[in-house]
Amino acid sequence: MANNLMIPPNLAVATPQPSLTPRDLPLNLIALIIQHMDDLGDIARLTCTCRLLYYMALPKLWERVTLRSYTEVRYMDGVPEGFGSGSPFAMGINSLVTGNVAAYVKSFALTGEWTELNMDEYTKGRVPDNAMMLNISLRAALDKMPELETFKWELNPKLSLNVYQGLAQRPKLSSLTLRFPSTRMARPTTTIPPMPQLRKFVAYELDPLSYPDDISILIAQSKKLQDLTLHWNPRIRRDAEQSVNVGSYFGPLVASQRKLPLKRLGFHNFFAAATGPEFHEIVDFLFLECINILNVKSTRDHSTVFTDDTWRKKSMKGTPSNLKSYRGDVLDKPHALMLAKCYKMEELIFVNTSRYYGTDGTSSSNGTPSTPNSADPETPRLLRPSPFELVHVASDYLAAIHTAHTHSLKRLLLSDQWLLEPTVVRKLVKACPNLEQLGVALADNSPESARIFIPDAPKVWAYRALIKPNSELQEKMHGMDPQDLEILVSYEFWRPEYRNLKFLGMGCTPYKLGSVGKHPNGSGKFLRHCESLTWAQVSHIEIWGMDNTGFL
Template sequence: MAHPSLPVSVPHSILATSPVRNQTSLAQRRDIPLHLLALIISYVDDVADIARLTRTSRLLYYMTLPKLYENVTLHAYAELRYTNGRPEGYGSGSPFAMGLNALVSRNFTNYVQKFRLIGEWRESDIDDYAKGRVPDNSMMLNIAIRAALDKMEHLKSFGWELNTKPMQTIYQSLTLRPSLVSLTLRFPSRRTPRPTVIIPTLPNLKCLTAYDMDPLCYPDDISLLLATCKKLEDLKLHWSPRMRDIGEESVSMMTYFGRCLTARHTIRLKRLAFFNLYTRNSGDFDSCVSNDELREVTLINCVGSGDPMTVFLDETWRMNQPSDIPKRLTMLRGDMIDRPHVTMLARFEGLERLYLVNAKRNSRSKSNSAAVTPATPSPSTSSPSSNSLQQEAISLASDYLAAIQSHHRTIRHLLLSDQWALSCDVVRQLLQDCPKIEQLGVALGVPELTALREVMPFAPNLFALRILVRPSSELWEKIESMDEEMHAFVISQELWRPEYKNIKWFGLAHLVYELGPIVNMGKKRAKPDGEPRSMRIVRQVPREKVKDIEIWSMDSCDM
């Protein structure tokens, strides 16, 4: 009988063979059991390695081909890319077109479980939209993708992240995929007239992500999807920042949740994320989403920014605060620090992850329309309102820490504001009250690393420590002026001590270091009393290296 993890399409004649044999003699031949071979293959995650395995033997071809095509991503580029002086796809078509052709014409499309289309699609004859017709190349794109989707019987996740919208034919194909549980949609950012579609019901959908939504750029209607997906657990909605930047009140929550309100349907979400939301709160949204099952909430650039351009609509969210709050939250992420936020933290218990985002958006968005928009202050420009907001955030530090230490001693990941320069006594008390902390991002009032010695014994589970430094501050400029190798040397001289034995990742301002083992420097570099000197191997790594460590990855305004 075949192993249950093996693909069903493997012929029985192949299952009776083995690719590895002892060459000493046929009598002493030993074959690797197929279940061990399947286990080894399950740990191979590099696409190039999997592709090489498929070319190794006939058995490995059948065993690794499903894994090779399990996750397919096609990337379209607006401009030609060159390799060794020749355009990609020289002699045939672009990699995007050839990959799509392989999915349509070959017989391994049935293995695909996750399918993503990303990048910029070059639309020809874009003026056809103004004449009431979809350009031919965009229509042919939808037809070809529909043909590929119809062959993906086990599709679980689909992402349309091109700069052009999917047509009705794509959604019709998705309704025929009962295995689909995750859908990601990117909407266009140009005000070109396009056909809009009411996205039909996907009964088994659990995760919906829609981003770059702009009411003036003809996005598709997701209201029916929200009202009819009874299994929806994860909802991420990302609006274009254009509306907040210019103070344009063009977004209405009833556009998305009006059908839920009419049908008296309450979405029982576990994860909810809003980005760049700028709309008036009339109080109707609270009855559309249940707080009973909510576990994770993310609010980035939504309310409480302190921008005079958005204060009138932001105040409606303060005045219409719900009386019922989600009391089973385990994760909270946001870039706002205000009194209602800290009051909410004190009204429930059991939070495990708290991320106060310090990253700021680099620039304000620009509309692709020729319409003139009013000027807005630059984010880097200091104004009386922004200064008062910073002072309020600093004054709330003790309230936040008191709420965490009193109600959320289960906290494991904690990213605090870089405006709060905490003393060692405060950090020590925080670690004493929250002994489960594994990742910590904190700004210290004492710049010397030696100050960490007295607080580290109270963090037995801490493996990632990030020292926050506010950009453009005096300490930031001092760190920038010093050589990066000098920082690594100072860290290696301090973090070899037993107090830091569990620390694997260390951050200082924008620098990230991976900590290795402890080594002795030998007798030549011994101390005057003859005691050998020790140091820790420290290696500076790029930010991408810590993309799986939340105190870095969650400190972003991106989704």
């Protein structure tokens, strides 16, 4: 009888139901949810909810640690950061050294500017105390990080030998980034020991006259190294200082008669005479898949031409036949011929943001992650190439693409110096059926000129209309109201020819293209919703994100 009783509806609504708590969920499901969280604020708040979620989310919270140092005290709502204790940088190191969270750290980065005190002590033959204490604290933190995989040192002081030894003892360390001092002051130097599991190494602000540490043994004996980026201080090339010797970086490697099985190679601001080992003795071209070459030679710089010519007079032995990606700013015939010998490239990016031409035909040196672009307009360095030269160089590169890369090419950003006819671009995209991203400067400046070739590129979803620097069109674009330019894009790119386009670049402004509709004023005209974006918002798209002089 009791089983047949029914609870009245009003009582059923009022009866409290048991609530679901984290304890009712399987632990592996909770771990999976936390693993997909990427907002540190959300993860931190999650650790404050209950004891279970605290222990479940704590490893994720401390998985990636970045400590930034500032030379001045920063204020939040009028209160100094770290009020009542130390700076956030110092308290972060304190937590790693004295707490139990360092064991969770997989990526550790220290960046910013460190205030070095008592610099005159270097001239007396000893390291200042605050620099030594920084290194000692860092070593203590590293010794408690058994899971460390990535380490970045981007502070201005140098690391000491005890820190390098601590890094060499990390069993899982696979990525290392080092910034070296840019001030030319005598400092102690050390030889960086090899790291057996190292796969990626980035060294920047290299300057032989600033007492950098010796990286040659690290390069020679890290046998799993696959990604190498070397960045020299831009003033070396700007001032034409022949202080760099290739043998000082790769001498031990060549002496061991072993080649680096690199997949990625990057050289920035390299300036040295072609003496010592050649690149075919350093790198095994069979494995090389990606090259980044920025500001390494110029055919028009009168202050570096004699040194650069020593490389041009040497014929390159071997070709990276498996190359899939090239990013650089070199534009000359020998380089085009080299690309023609590679096959099945998927990515070809000619960096345009590294050149800033003035009205007198000058150009600045490349900028770097720590050095902004700068130029002295009263000292001509690079002369503007003639139209005849531009046509011939562009023809060489287009011929290389047609010869070897038509069926494999997916991402292509050409030079903004090459003004191509729409019919030429149409022939190019028809030969590249798998092209997905395209950036090109057109001789016909009208917006509708893209209609000629976009229909023949059905897979292209990102297109950049480049504008030649210091041209009349560039001045006109800079003078236009951003809303007027957005209206122009809306009225042109609603057409069926552009239905596959999702992102569009007009000059330096990227847009996200949306749905097509009729104008709300009842005129019956069609338009396409578009939203102007920043470069940061499109940095994941290669024809924008790779058009810079930074590291990738």
